[in-house]
Amino acid sequence: MSNKQLAFLDRLTEVLPEEALVHDESVLSENSRDFGQLAEEPIRPIAVVVPTEVEQVQRVMRLATEFGVPVISRGAGTGVSGGVHVLGPAIVLNLSKMNRILEIRPDDEIAIVEPGVINHDLNTAVAEFGLMYAPDPASYKMSTLGGNVATNAGGLRCAKYGVTRESVLSLDVVLADGRLIRVGKNTFKGVAGYDLAALFTGSEGTLGIVVRAVIRLRYLPVDQRDISLVFPSLEEAVHGVQLIARARIQPAILELVDHATMQVLDEQYSTNLSASGGAMLLARLDGYGALREEDAIRDVFAERDVEVSPSGSNGATELIEMRRTSRGDTKDDAYRTGEDVAIPKSKMVEYVHRLQATAKQERVDMRMISHVGDGNLHPTFSVEPDDGDDPLGRLHRAVESSVRIALEMGGTITGEHGVGLIKKDWLPWEQSADVLELQRSIKGLLDPLNILNPGKGI
Amino acid sequence: MSNKQLAFLDRLTEVLPEEALVHDESVLSENSRDFGQLAEEPIRPIAVVVPTEVEQVQRVMRLATEFGVPVISRGAGTGVSGGVHVLGPAIVLNLSKMNRILEIRPDDEIAIVEPGVINHDLNTAVAEFGLMYAPDPASYKMSTLGGNVATNAGGLRCAKYGVTRESVLSLDVVLADGRLIRVGKNTFKGVAGYDLAALFTGSEGTLGIVVRAVIRLRYLPVDQRDISLVFPSLEEAVHGVQLIARARIQPAILELVDHATMQVLDEQYSTNLSASGGAMLLARLDGYGALREEDAIRDVFAERDVEVSPSGSNGATELIEMRRTSRGDTKDDAYRTGEDVAIPKSKMVEYVHRLQATAKQERVDMRMISHVGDGNLHPTFSVEPDDGDDPLGRLHRAVESSVRIALEMGGTITGEHGVGLIKKDWLPWEQSADVLELQRSIKGLLDPLNILNPGKGI
Numbered sequence: 001m002s003n004k005q006l007a008f009l010d011r012l013t014e015v016l017p018e019e020a021l022v023h024d025e026s027v028l029s030e031n032s033r034d035f036g037q038l039a040e041e042p043i044r045p046i047a048v049v050v051p052t053e054v055e056q057v058q059r060v061m062r063l064a065t066e067f068g069v070p071v072i073s074r075g076a077g078t079g080v081s082g083g084v085h086v087l088g089p090a091i092v093l094n095l096s097k098m099n100r101i102l103e104i105r106p107d108d109e110i111a112i113v114e115p116g117v118i119n120h121d122l123n124t125a126v127a128e129f130g131l132m133y134a135p136d137p138a139s140y141k142m143s144t145l146g147g148n149v150a151t152n153a154g155g156l157r158c159a160k161y162g163v164t165r166e167s168v169l170s171l172d173v174v175l176a177d178g179r180l181i182r183v184g185k186n187t188f189k190g191v192a193g194y195d196l197a198a199l200f201t202g203s204e205g206t207l208g209i210v211v212r213a214v215i216r217l218r219y220l221p222v223d224q225r226d227i228s229l230v231f232p233s234l235e236e237a238v239h240g241v242q243l244i245a246r247a248r249i250q251p252a253i254l255e256l257v258d259h260a261t262m263q264v265l266d267e268q269y270s271t272n273l274s275a276s277g278g279a280m281l282l283a284r285l286d287g288y289g290a291l292r293e294e295d296a297i298r299d300v301f302a303e304r305d306v307e308v309s310p311s312g313s314n315g316a317t318e319l320i321e322m323r324r325t326s327r328g329d330t331k332d333d334a335y336r337t338g339e340d341v342a343i344p345k346s347k348m349v350e351y352v353h354r355l356q357a358t359a360k361q362e363r364v365d366m367r368m369i370s371h372v373g374d375g376n377l378h379p380t381f382s383v384e385p386d387d388g389d390d391p392l393g394r395l396h397r398a399v400e401s402s403v404r405i406a407l408e409m410g411g412t413i414t415g416e417h418g419v420g421l422i423k424k425d426w427l428p429w430e431q432s433a434d435v436l437e438l439q440r441s442i443k444g445l446l447d448p449l450n451i452l453n454p455g456k457g458i
Numbered sequence: 459m460s461n462k463q464l465a466f467l468d469r470l471t472e473v474l475p476e477e478a479l480v481h482d483e484s485v486l487s488e489n490s491r492d493f494g495q496l497a498e499e500p501i502r503p504i505a506v507v508v509p510t511e512v513e514q515v516q517r518v519m520r521l522a523t524e525f526g527v528p529v530i531s532r533g534a535g536t537g538v539s540g541g542v543h544v545l546g547p548a549i550v551l552n553l554s555k556m557n558r559i560l561e562i563r564p565d566d567e568i569a570i571v572e573p574g575v576i577n578h579d580l581n582t583a584v585a586e587f588g589l590m591y592a593p594d595p596a597s598y599k600m601s602t603l604g605g606n607v608a609t610n611a612g613g614l615r616c617a618k619y620g621v622t623r624e625s626v627l628s629l630d631v632v633l634a635d636g637r638l639i640r641v642g643k644n645t646f647k648g649v650a651g652y653d654l655a656a657l658f659t660g661s662e663g664t665l666g667i668v669v670r671a672v673i674r675l676r677y678l679p680v681d682q683r684d685i686s687l688v689f690p691s692l693e694e695a696v697h698g699v700q701l702i703a704r705a706r707i708q709p710a711i712l713e714l715v716d717h718a719t720m721q722v723l724d725e726q727y728s729t730n731l732s733a734s735g736g737a738m739l740l741a742r743l744d745g746y747g748a749l750r751e752e753d754a755i756r757d758v759f760a761e762r763d764v765e766v767s768p769s770g771s772n773g774a775t776e777l778i779e780m781r782r783t784s785r786g787d788t789k790d791d792a793y794r795t796g797e798d799v800a801i802p803k804s805k806m807v808e809y810v811h812r813l814q815a816t817a818k819q820e821r822v823d824m825r826m827i828s829h830v831g832d833g834n835l836h837p838t839f840s841v842e843p844d845d846g847d848d849p850l851g852r853l854h855r856a857v858e859s860s861v862r863i864a865l866e867m868g869g870t871i872t873g874e875h876g877v878g879l880i881k882k883d884w885l886p887w888e889q890s891a892d893v894l895e896l897q898r899s900i901k902g903l904l905d906p907l908n909i910l911n912p913g914k915g916i
Binding site for chain 1: 563623637651680703707877885
């Protein structure tokens with residue numbers, strides 16, 4: 001450790017309570033990374049700071065600015081893009097102990113939270129008021145709202161209820177130099193000045209440290225109907241998505257499960273899905289219209305070669321829960337990579353065909369689950385370590401092709417996971433030099449010393 | 459006109475088709491302002507440019523940068539905050555002739571539009587595909603999508619469907635120096651880089667000129683049920699809003715009409731509303747759940763002293779249309795000012811009581827309509843020109859009080875109209891010096907010469 005870093009740590013010791021500054025090797029190790037798989041191994045941070053008060057975060061940032069030491073803020077570290085990987089000398093600011101729900105205002109339909117509150121815990125707390133927090137990333141049982149805000153997290157029910165941005169009304173942000181600002185508003189509507197709350201949302205810890213959020217809540221649906229539909233082929237399942245849309249039905253959840261994923265579910269849960277058809281849709285209808293929407297879906301497919309789950313059975317609900325954990329909570333490894341593109345919905349079949357061709361060419365396995373209601377696709381590529389020449393090279397090429405093809409179709413390199421480190425090289429494939437430069441300029445305004453999660457996001 | 463301005467106009471003549479550069483006095487006059495009422499009279503712009511192609515906008519901005527001449531971009535000019543008022547030497551860039559719907563992609567649920575497309579025209583065009591564009595400012599029959607984007611326009615059905623930002627996926631923006639950039643994505647989800655589309659949305663023409671937008675569409679509701687509820691008092695009507703929320707009903711429209719506004723409607727439409735009660739709620743339920751939601755509302759108020767419109771009658775629908783035009787399309791004048799705060803929903807009764815006290819103290823009239831589903835209130839204050847001492851001073855004090863009280867309650871100075879010129883002095887009441895400074899810095903990055911609608915918005 002350099003003398004400067006040692007001096008910085010000395011000063012941190014002076015301004016923080018003893019328990020907030022952690023040097024324990026196992027804690028350093030746990031805080032060196034998220035779930036993202038990267039060729040380069042993360043290193044241990046200089047120290048981990050676990051603040052419990054906003055003022056502590058401000059003190060840390062004042063000193064970080066004074067000494068020019070990078071700060072990586074994080075929550076549970078469930079991200080999959082390497083957004084909190086430590087690759088150079090830095091401290092980690094772990095916000096998971098700032099986990100108080102400060103206020104729930106049922107009649108205002110808002111909650112005020114610290115960044116370390118677990119997504120699921122907020123939902124549990126507000127349910128008794130007939131309210132919910134809508135965005136539901138696969139990690140919702142573990143991930144923090146601060147992390148959700150940092151990545152503008154998505155989830156299954158975003159097509160109906162919006163992504164994290166649509167639930168973030170106001171943010172308190174500690175800036176690089178330790179100043180505390182409040183952006184946004186407490187109300188659903190508000191157009192005073194530029195939309196700085198949206199600017200910080202999804203900025204992956206590169207513009208400031210979110211220490212408090214005013215969150216919009218939604219009504220907990222009075223009714224919920226789940227339905228599964230098994231189609232002979234993927235093409236017919238995708239066509240089914242269009243038929244549901246043309247009936248103007250807005251499911252809360254609409255997931256497309258391909259045949260390979262049905263086989264994975266069969267292995268994990270001893271089901272027999274893969275024998276029943278070529279692809280599956282899982283739909284959740286909710287709210288006052290749930291029953292009528294379920295009926296409408298049954299009408300749409302009544303005369304078609306589709307196996308629809310019987311009314312009132314629990315099967316579809318179980319399948320949705322199985323699907324939730326079939327990929328989202330599974331860590332990738334060197335030989336398996338899950339992707340996260342979004343494409344215009346009409347291109348779905350063409351996209352899958354081109355991915356299948358790519359997988360065949362590179363001799364890798366491909367399976368795919370999709371938040372098909374909003375065109376957000378998660379193809380997973382894998383290869384056996386001992387299978388032929390350069391398996392990792394083939395895997396890498398297949399993954400890159402999946403991203404390039406999505407872009408050719410007018411899509412994006414990341415629907416909901418964030419750029420982090422892993423997708424940074426791809427960002428110039430999607431965005432022009434001028435747009436990249438503008439983002440670097442904004443970063444420069446807010447973080448002139450480049451100490452906030454440097455090298456990530458943009 | 460200065461020599462520099464004359465030289466600038468000469469160069470514009472060289473790079474624009476003849477019909478795109480207008481000097482006609484009546485056109486200059488029409489383009490000098492929007493509907494906003496300001497003590498200072500707007501002046502005529504140096505010229506009005508009416509481009510039909512993106513490249514023309516780029517040429518204008520290149521020359522504006524070269525000569526340092528301010529550019530005020532505008533659409534229909536239906537804004538009420540003076541956002542496009544001309545107060546110093548400037549040209550006006552009127553985008554209303556860039557009004558092509560470039561593409562409708564029903565299966566992708568998007569439309570690609572030029573900025574001059576009228577909100578209502580887009581809705582008409584997409585209706586045949588079973589789709590709609592959700593944000594519906596009162597001016598929707600006249601206002602342009604470019605103007606809607608510039609102000610992040612709201613409307614009646616925002617609580618359910620979101621404001622303009624939630625329907626803007628991607629923007630093409632001509633920067634101050636004439637460069638053209640594309641920000642955002644074509645898909646509902648997408649988190650690559652900072653949310654620049656949100657940054658430009660609502661920036662009131664101060665950061666760039668929007669020349670193309672990718673717009674998210676929603677499903678046209680399969681069903682729609684309107685219902686009116688007349689309450690003995692305003693307090694009971696507001697309590698009724700809470701009862702509807704607690705039944706977890708999300709109306710597409712929920713408007714609160716106070717007694718004074720009922721009287722205005724009576725005068726305009728020869729109705730007899732004001733005799734029937736003290737305040738009114740107008741609700742529109744839509745989608746597959748409309749009928750069940752209507753029934754649920756009837757259940758909620760069955761045992762209460764509330765006059766509910768009979769099922770299947772057309773009265774509530776007519777009232778909603780009457781309400782739409784009862785304020786939104788009415789221009790203010792020197793002696794009548796409509797405000798646009800938003801406050802936490804639970805504070806509604808307290809807010810109205812304090813406003814009534816203020817109106818009494820200042821001897822001005824006050825009436826109020828509200829998008830009560832999202833806490834966005836439009837109190838209107840008026841005074842008779844010949845009524846006592848300093849009527850304008852009293853009016854002004856009452857208006858300022860209404861804004862200060864909203865802020866004391868955690869609200870905002872503008873729910874949906876924008877800051878423009880008229881609310882600029884109030885922005886520091888809501889936002890800290892650091893936040894204002896950050897916005898000025900962002901403005902400085904994108905518009906270093908301060909030629910994009912200078913002096914507005916922030």
